Amino acid sequence: MLTLYSYPDLFGVADNNAFGLKVYAFMRLCGLEFDHQHILDTSHAPRGQLPYLSDDNETVGDSDTIITYLKSQYDLQIDRALSPGQQNLDFLVRRTLDDLYWPMSYSRWRDDRYWPAFRDAVLREHADVTASDLEAAREYNDKRYRYQGIGRYEPDQVYARGIGDLRVVADLLGDSGFVFGPEPASIDAAIYGFIANIYFYEIDTPLKAYVLSRPELVRHCRAIHERIARA
Structure with missing residues (x-):
């Protein structure tokens, strides 16, 4: 099960941090099923930064690295046609x-x-x-x-x-x-x-x-x- 860990929501958006919201929006646009956990504790995060992604035994940090991982691991087509x-x-x-x-x-x-x-x-x-x-x-x-x-x-x-x-x-x-x-x-x-x-x-x-x-x-x-x- 994919789990996205990011900062709490605020003002009606799913994450009050731009990098976490970026990954959340990407996953939603791609139709991925995932659990979204709002946290403040970064002690378990790679490099001590949010957001990070848990995919069974795999933990991935950094928003761009998460997106690259998801596109490769799940064969996502969202950017496939880009020149x-x-x-x-x-x-x-x-x-x-x-x-x-x-x-x-x-x-x-x-x-x-x-x-x-x-x-x-x-x-x-x-x-x-x-x-x-x-x-x-x-x-x-x-x-x-x-x-x-x-x-x-x-x-x-x-x-x-x-x-x-x-x-x-x-x-x-x-x-x-x-x-x-x-x-x-x-x-x-x-x-x-x-x-x-x-x-x-x-x-x-x-x-x-x-x-x-x-x-x-x-x-x-x-x-x-x-x-x-x-x-």
Whole structure:
């Protein structure tokens, strides 16, 4: 039995972390049967990171590695028709989304304007999470931001960087369909994992304001959200 371990849900999406939601959406789009376990403890995860996948005796970490494993192990056809050029674009978009992760995370854990609302939402929706848990996570993330570099920027610079990433993704999307045509590919699941965690986020950060200003991002996000809800 496939089991996906990822962070808790929030604001109506299945995982409040973009990488876990990316894998969840991919698995739903592919019609895989799996159990979804929401956890905070990363001690059993490869490299101590979520999400991770359990497949009988196999444990796989890292969102891209999980997706590659599932496509190979279960002969999934979702990306089979992609041309070499499309595969390269898929790679570049995923790297852009990896960069977007940092401003997104910063808006929740570091920015004093938005942190209280995020903290209160988690505490309201998850009774098993304590305020001390979140404060410890905030301190940990603050160190990560400084080591990565984003924590050395001014807030306006952080969000300008994230909006730059969002602009590139928005410009790829048309008025209908998905990145490579009328049916979604795995890159659409990846985009959804990030955009849904901004669009459905009930706090008006600069990133959300930009998403709302781009109909392409909203349309794509809602289209994937509806597909995986009925999958």
